[in-house]
Amino acid sequence: MVVPSPTPARSVAAGALGIPSIDLSQRRDRVAKLIARACEEVGFFKVINHGVPTDAIARMEAAGFDFFSLPAHEKQKAGPPNPLGYGSRNIGFNGDTGELEYLLLHANNPSCSQKAKMINRKDPLKFSCVVNEYVEAVRQLACEILEMLGEGLRLRDCGALSRPIRDCDSDSLVRINHYPPCYCTNKKVEDELCTTTTTTTTTTNTVATATATATAIAAAAAAAAKSSSTMVMNNSSKHKISRVGFGEHSDPQIISILRSNGVDGLQVLQPAAAAAGGEAGGGGVWVPVAFFINVGDLLQAMTNGRLTSIRHRAMANSSYKSRLSIIFFGAPPLHSLISPLPEMITADSPRRYRPFTWAEYKKTMYSLRLSQDRLDLFRTDRNDELTDLADLD
Ligand SMILES: O=C(O)CCC(=O)C(=O)O
Ligand SMILES: [Fe+2]
Numbered sequence: 001m002v003v004p005s006p007t008p009a010r011s012v013a014a015g016a017l018g019i020p021s022i023d024l025s026q027r028r029d030r031v032a033k034l035i036a037r038a039c040e041e042v043g044f045f046k047v048i049n050h051g052v053p054t055d056a057i058a059r060m061e062a063a064g065f066d067f068f069s070l071p072a073h074e075k076q077k078a079g080p081p082n083p084l085g086y087g088s089r090n091i092g093f094n095g096d097t098g099e100l101e102y103l104l105l106h107a108n109n110p111s112c113s114q115k116a117k118m119i120n121r122k123d124p125l126k127f128s129c130v131v132n133e134y135v136e137a138v139r140q141l142a143c144e145i146l147e148m149l150g151e152g153l154r155l156r157d158c159g160a161l162s163r164p165i166r167d168c169d170s171d172s173l174v175r176i177n178h179y180p181p182c183y184c185t186n187k188k189v190e191d192e193l194c195t196t197t198t199t200t201t202t203t204t205n206t207v208a209t210a211t212a213t214a215t216a217i218a219a220a221a222a223a224a225a226k227s228s229s230t231m232v233m234n235n236s237s238k239h240k241i242s243r244v245g246f247g248e249h250s251d252p253q254i255i256s257i258l259r260s261n262g263v264d265g266l267q268v269l270q271p272a273a274a275a276a277g278g279e280a281g282g283g284g285v286w287v288p289v290a291f292f293i294n295v296g297d298l299l300q301a302m303t304n305g306r307l308t309s310i311r312h313r314a315m316a317n318s319s320y321k322s323r324l325s326i327i328f329f330g331a332p333p334l335h336s337l338i339s340p341l342p343e344m345i346t347a348d349s350p351r352r353y354r355p356f357t358w359a360e361y362k363k364t365m366y367s368l369r370l371s372q373d374r375l376d377l378f379r380t381d382r383n384d385e386l387t388d389l390a391d392l393d
Helices: 028-041 054-068 072-076 109-119 124-152 186-192 214-226 297-302 358-366
Strands: 020-023 044-048 085-091 096-106 173-179 206-208 240-249 255-260 266-268 291-295 312-315 323-330
Touching: 020 028, 028 044, 028 124, 054 096, 054 124, 054 173, 054 323, 072 085, 085 109, 096 109, 109 124, 124 173, 124 255, 124 291, 124 323, 297 358
Parallel strands: 020 044
Antiparallel strands: 044 291, 085 096, 096 173, 096 240, 173 323, 206 240, 240 312, 255 291, 255 323, 266 312
């Protein structure tokens, strides 16, 4: 899967952005160390020379665009999200909303084939084959990254992090997010994103960017809250307010692999001001298409907090081009037990999380808002009756 590069590129930290970029075609021991360092220090990195075939990516993007360009009433036949299926604006079950529409699919083939009947009614088999081809390539990438992470962390069992995702009962998902372009008037955006239920937009969905002062941010945010679907400039016209397309959260699974079509939008909380820049080519130089990788909550739990599940969000589209992101969420089977690996528990780093099943974690996640810290609820020091877990270590 990981392809050798004829002229291995340097592995560079993306300078001021602080997002490490890792060339997977370098020597394995070096890549392993870089992955472990990126996961420990940032929780987020970009990979190049990843080996996912370009045509599989192109087919997946085309399948996403074909679906999202259907009339609203056709798209709605693949919804509402339960949580799988087509969703628009509403994210989850607890009132989170965003400026996007999406398809959330199970990564296993039979489930995806079933949903495909409502997504591509003319040729469901084509849709499920395209998704399957993409998912298998990205699952392989996720597992290789986790195995190298295991090596970089010097785990006794380097397959411990990837095995749950390779399991045939893995509960991994794939999500295609579509952020409509900003040339749409408010009315057009409303029409483009099917509004099945009334949505509320709060100030938490509105953030100030650029160099606005805190007061200007507050004033403009209040204005934006009143006029939630417009770009707001404050009186001095210097402070652009952009809206959040997909609110702040961490991903609950083990690992996420995100690819976007080069339109900006993704932001991570740490380091500050790190926005994904796409892969600008030009000047006759081919730049390998990149994927962004982030540590999920379960990986934080399995490493007893040594790795951090990074908080991120996507801004509403402020480009004239549609933004499409495709995310593979690598997850274990529903009933697998998640617990810090024994070697991650030491005298200096006592057990931080109690064991839990992925099913239990999902249930908790679905009962909370997007931005709530769910893993915190599984900390040992919050569960008096469950702190004595020495026999499970
Ligand atoms: O669409 C994006 O860029 C980010 C979306 C995301 O973080 C998610 O779906 O979990
Ligand atoms: Fe996410």
